[in-house]
Amino acid sequence: MRPTGKLHLGHYHGVLKNWVQLQHEYDCFFFVADWHALTTEYENTAIIANNVWEMVIDWLAAGVNPGSAKIFIQSRVPEHAELHLLLGMMAPLGWLERVPTYKDQQERLKEKDLATYGFLGYPLLQSADILIYKAGLVPVGEDQVAHVELTREVARRFNHLYGREPGFEDKAAAAVKKMGKKNAKLYDELRKKFQEKGDDEALQTARALLEAQQNITLSDKERLFGYLEGGGRIILPEPQPLLTQASKMPGLDGQKMSKSYGNTIALREDPAEVEKKLRTMPTDPARVRRTDPGDPDKCPVWQLHQVYSTDDVKAWVQEGCRSAGIGCLECKQPVIDQVIREQAPMRERAEEFVNNPNLVRKVVNEGTEQAREVARKTLEEVRQSMGLEYR
Template sequence: MSSNPSQNKRVLSGMRPTGKLHLGHYHGVVKNWVNLQHEFDCFFFVADWHALTTHYEDVAIIEESVWDMVIDWLAAGVDPGSAKLFIQSRVPEHAELHLLLSMMTPLGWLERVPTYKDQQEKLKEKDLATYGFLGYPLLQSADILVYKAGGVPVGEDQVVHVELTREVARRFNHIYGREPGFEEKAEAAVKKMGKKGAKLYRELRRLYQEQGDGEALAKGQALLESQQNISISDRERLFGFLEGSGRIILPEPQAMLTPASKMPGLDGQKMSKSYNNTISLREDPDAIAEKLRRMPTDTNRVRRNDPGDPAVCPVWQLHEVYSSDETKDWVMEGCRSAGIGCIECKQPVIEAVQAELEPIRDRAREFENDSDLVRQIIAEGSESARDVARETLDEVREAMGLSYR
C-alpha cells in the first residue's frame, strides 16, 4: 500500500486559470473546497503551468485570468485562514520534482493515460505534439506528491491521474526507498520506541507480513503515529518496514471522489464557456434574469395551454439543483397540466440563483477594490506551500544522491 497515515489529512486540488468562474465551477469544484477546508489541511492552487500545456502560444490572458479566478475563490468562501492558496509557478519545487520523476517514469505510462489521446482528438486545432502535453499527467503527480497529499478531490474521469501518481510514488519508493543499511536503520528505530512499543510493533509487523492481517497494519500505523521519541525519517522507515517495503519517501495519495456536478448550462448541456451557456458568479442581476427567462423549454409547449414534460426541459434541471421538494412538485404538476406557464416556472429558479450569487458578488466587489490584499493572500500562501515543498525536495534529493552535504 505504501501509504503514510500522517499525510492523510492533507488535501490538494488545483484549477487551470480560466478567468471569472461560473456556476458550473462553483457547484462542481469550489463548493466542495469550501466544505473540505474545515475538515482537512487543504492546499488549493492555480495551475498556471498546466494552462501552457494546451495554450502555450496564447499567454496574454493568463495573468488576468489568474487574479479573476482567485477573486472568485475568495468570494465563494474559500478561506485563506483555513486553506493555503497559491500559484503553481510560484513554487518552483513542482517543476524540480516533475523533472526528477521524469527520470524514472516509463514513457509508456504517460502514453497510455486515456486523456492523452482523448484531448488530441478533441483539440485538433491545437499543437499538442509537445513534451509538455505528454508529460502533464506527471506534472500533476508532482503537484500532489510534493505536498505528500493524502487525498485528491477528483471526478471519476480524473481517477486515472491519481492512480498514475500512486504508481509513480510506488516506483520511486521501490527504487530509492531501499537506502543503504535500511533494515539496520529500521531495527535501530524500533528500539527507540521503548521495550513495550517495540515488542508490539514487531508483533503487528509479523501478523501483517505473515498473515496479511489488515487490522494489524492499521494498528501498527496508529502506533507509529503515537510515537513522540522517533524522528520523521525513522517514522517513514518504520512505515515501510511495517509493510515490508523500503522507506516511504513519497506516500501514495487516494482519490476523493467528488459528487458529480448536476449544474446544467442554459441550453441543457454541461455549463461551459465554450458552449456560451454560462452564468458567471459575478454576473449582473438583470443579465441573470434575462438569461434565465430566455432559456429554452419543452419544445412541445408551443402555446400556454399545451401540457409539457419537465423531464425534457432544461429548466427542470435547474429546479433539481435549486428548488425545494415542494416547488418541484408544483412545477411537475403545473407543467404537465399546463396549469403554469414557462415564465412562471422559471421564476423560482431566477430567485434562487439571485439569492445564491448576491453575497458572492458583494464579497467579490470587496476583493476587486483591494487587489493588494488578494496578492498578499497568494504571496503568503505560496510561501507557506513552498516551505512544505522544500522539505519534500530535500528528502527526494537525499534519496537520489543529490544532496551534496
C-alpha cells in the same frame, strides 16, 4: 484548477463547494495550475495572467478562506518543476503514453498541435504537484482517478529506487525501540502477521499505530512505514483519490454547464443579466401557447429546479406545468430568485478584492510562502535520497 478565466456555477457546484467544506476538515493546498494551462495554450499566453487573478477572486468569493487553506500559483513554487524533472529521470515513457486522457485530448483538440513534450509529461507534473506536499488525499472526479493512480505508481517506484538508505534495517530496528516496549512489541507482531500471512487488517492496525506515535521523528515514522511492508523508507507517500460527485449543474440549454457550449451563468454575474438569461431559457417545445400542458422532464428549467427548489416548489412545478396551470415565466421565477440569492454573498465577498487587487496578491504571496516551506522540505529529502545533497 487551470486558469480559464471567470468561473461559472458549474464550477461552484462541481468543485468549489467541495473545497469550502474540505478546508475545514483537512490541511488543504489549492493552487492555480498556470504551468498546466501552457500544455494546451502555449500559443496564447497573453490571457493567462488576467485569468489567474479572476479565478482567485472567484475562489475567495465562493468561500475558500486563506486563513484555512493555502492559496497559491503553481509557477511561484519552482519546487514543483524541480521535482517534476527528477521524477522524469525514473518514470518509464510507457506510463505516460498509456494515460487515458493523452490520446483522448489529442483527438478532442485536433485544432491544436499537442505533439509536445509538455503535453506528454503533464500527468507527471501533476504527480509532482501532489507528491511535493506528501498529500494523503486528492479530491478528483472519476475522470482523474487514472492520474492519481499514476502518481501512486511513480511514488512506489521512487521509494523502491531511493528508499534503501545505508543501514536501513538497523535504523528501522532502532526506531521500533523508540516507540516504547508495549508499542514496539505490538508493531513487531503486526509486521510479522502482514509479512508472513498477508493480513491486511494487521497492516491497517500497524499503520494506525504508527500515525499515533508522538515520540518518534517524522523520518523514523516514514522509515517504519516502509519497514512494515518489507520495503525501504517511504520518502514520497502514495496518495489516495478522494472522489467528488460529478456536478449536476445543468446549463441554460439543459446540457452540462460549460463554456464550450456557451450555456453558462458566471459565478458573480450581474443579477439583471442572470434574470435575462434565465427568462429567455428554452422550455418544453410542446408548450407553444400558455394554455398548452407541458412535460417538466423535457424542459431544461426543470433541471435547474432540481438543483435549487424545495420539494414544495417542485410539486407546484410538476402540477402547474402538466395542467397548464402556470406559464413558463411563472415557472422560472423561483429559479431566478434562488440563483440570485445564492450569488449575492459571492458578489459581496468579491467586491472587496475587485476594488483592492493588492489584497488578492497578498493572499497569493502568503499562500505561496506557506506552500514553499512545505515543498522545500520534501525536495531536500528527495535530493538527499538521490545522492544530490553536496555537503
